[in-house]
Amino acid sequence: MVKAIPYLIRGLAGAPGTFLKWFQERWTKMELFDEGRTQQARTNPWYTLGGMWYWVWMLVILSGVVLMVYYVPVTDQAYHSIERIQHNWRWGPLPIGSLVRGLHKYGADAFIILATLRVYRMWFTGEYKQGNEFTFIIALLLLIIGMYSGLTGYLLIWNQRALWATKVMATFPTYLDQNPGWLPGGDFINWTNQGKTTAQILLGGTSIGPATVTRFYAFHFMLSFIPMIFFELRVYRRGFKRMNISHWAKLAVFGVILAIAIMIPAAQGSPANPEVTPNPILSDWYFLAMYHFLKLQDPYLATVLTVAIPFLVLGSMFLDRRPEREWGKRQIFNWIGIGGLIYFIVFSFLILNGIADLHRDAPLWYFSMGGFLLAGYLQDWAYVMRRDQKRWWETFHIFFVAFILVSMSANTLYHYFGDIREWNVLGQAEMPKVLARLQQANPLATPDMAFEWLEKNRPALNLWFTSKKGPGKPPGMELWLVHVVAWLGIIASGIVIGLGRWGRRKEAEEQAALAKAKPRAAGA
Amino acid sequence: MKENQRRIFLKAITSIPILGGAVMAASALIRYFKPTTVGGVKGLVAPPDEAGSSVQIVAALSELTQPWDFKEFIYIRKSVEYSSRKIQGAKIPGFVVRLPDEFTDPKDPKSRFVVVQRICPHLGCTFNFVKSPEELSGGYNYKPPMPTHPYFACPCHLSVYDPTRKTEVNLQGPLPGKVVSGPAPRPPRTMSFDIKDGQILITGTEGGGVG
Secondary structure (H helix, E strand, O other), rough: OOOOHHHHHHHHHHHOHHHHHHHHHHHHHHHOOOOOOHHHHHHHHHHHHHHHHHHHHHOOOHHHHHHHHHOOOHEEEEEEHHHHHHHHEEOOOOOOHHHHHHHHHHHHHHHHHHHHHHHHHHHHOOOOOOOOHHHHHHHHHHHHHHHHHHHHHOOOOHHHHHHHHHHHHHHHHHHHHHOOOOOHHHHHHHHHOOHHHHHHHHHOOOOHHHHHHHHHHHHHHHHHHHHHHHHHHHHHHHOOOOOOHHHHHHHHHHHHHHHHHHHOOOOOOOOOOOOOOOOOOOOOHHHHHHHHHHHHOHHHHHHHHHHHHHHHHHHHHHHHHOOHHHHHHHOHHHHHHHHHHHHHHHHHHHHHOOOOOOOHHHHHHHHHHHHHHHHHHHHHHHHHHHHHHOHHHHHHHHHHHHHHOOOHHHHHHHHHHHHHHHHHHHHHHHHHHHHHHHHHHHHOOOOOHHHHHHHEEEEEOOOOOOOOOOOOOOOOOHHHHHHHHHHHHHHHHHHHHHHHHHHHHHHHHHHHHHHHHHHHHOOO | OHHHHHHHHHHHHHHHHHHHHHHHHHHHHHHHHOOOEEEEEEEEHHHOOOOOOEEEEEEHHHHHOOOOOEEEEEEEEEEEEOOOOOEEEEEEEEEEEEEEEHHHOOOHHHHEEEEEOOOOOOOEEEEEEEOHHHHHHOOOOOOOOOOOOOOOOOOOOOOEEEEEEEEEEEOOOEEEEEEEEEEOOOOOOOOEEEEOEEEEEEEOOOOOOOO
């Protein structure tokens, strides 16, 4: 550890220059829509995704601009203006309005599908390696921007689904103001009202109203156009061909979207009514999995995790340091991708069928998440053993495995036994007596109420491990704290040991370089 | 080498005012997007403007004589609008529910009623007053203990609230509507009310949440 310090300081002093070089290298290599992969696109359809993506984006922008002519962005007219576009705007037997709307809606769906497939292609083939990080980052950002553009777009229809999806989306950030008091700096963050400010910036006030529609109209337009302008500037300066697909492919994509628009005219739903939430109420298809995820979590945690997921993906990309790009040689990252895909499909299925149980399901998901990582790690371990011709203990990453096991077990314990009142033997013995007494006064009394009574009147029983359970402190917090301490311990020891190794290696490298340089100096 | 370091140092020094300018521009942009009446930098961290509330009659006691009688109502909360109209009314849906006598304090006439905002404190959907246990277990994933009574239940993420029980909420004391199922973090937001001349008057609403 100590030996690493001078190297660290030297590295930090040169950091700006190193970073600039690193940045410039990646900036030149960046390929936003696979424009440099023309040869590959001829033989491998996966490499046409970028070109098709750009083409679909163009179609959506064009049809959107046409729709703007008749759309009225005012709450009490928006729904009817869409109705007019859908039904009244025809040319002879041809329902032009319906087709343009279908092109816009299904084009947007195709945009999301193509962007997702492309992100997955890049992930599974390790395309983000060898200086292609920016390509991947921008592909993921554009996918998120596309989803957000979808969200702002479908409020414009002003139907029930859009209204409630917007409400859920806008209430999300308000949880950023509800950091628990025990979190260091939590109260300060609460004081700055970041969450409410974000909600206000989104909605243009404290509720969904005329200002929201205007804002969303503007955001919807901006999100599509601004990235496109930057891309076009890049095309102008570098002079490359935008799309790597043939005119026939473009025509085919256009034809497929148009055919869907003819077969299934874009739906409109019922007009928004802030007084009634229909049951069930679902979001657009690409948010379904996220929506299910919300059911399984404490909302504060869900908000933090939702914001964190893209950053976690990007972070794990930077952890994949090896140059290997073949499928069998990077199993951990394959399993992260497969896991994400499985969650997306299964969660969407579950929410469509209304299956959700906070206490039964959540630990299963935590457990499977750890399982995916462990499966990937074990395969990777076997690969590294073979590659480097080493014994099993020499390549085993005890800290990584310990981290996964602690997370898995702690999350599972928290969910199954978070209500540790059931564990408390004294409380269990006492509860029926209290319940009987309560039932004399109130025939509807439940065991839960008896536990509540015990908590309040018999603190010595210590029903929650500690008697300090205050309002707002979730049950089973102690388990969480144990969990966090274990995490921190594992990470800290990993850093200390890793830095020590790094320092020793650097020193050895330097000495080897010196030994090489000396004889030459003597000879001269 | 030394030359190079001096250049890096100079670049670092000159980047400070540039970064400062960028931060100022960004804060001005956020300030442009964030509507408040609080001026200057303070507006960046100020909570949303709350305009005054008014007293509104929402129900008569004669409508709520039997246990589990309830009434849906709309309370108009005035808030600031950032246009020439200056003020807008946000519709806050609410519920008033008459509790059976065994859950009430005979000395306190107000304890017979539960008055809450119908905005789910989880993510803002409008929740319902569900009377049948079949609907609760079928539509909201909650099997009520028997003998049962009606519950508040939200269709978005299936939170269920028990109007007969209370939960301690930070800084506000016990509030009716303990969460018995689903992800909601707290009981529904409240409305302060009074009973006068056989009528229920709403005098104010708890802030927070999206209307």
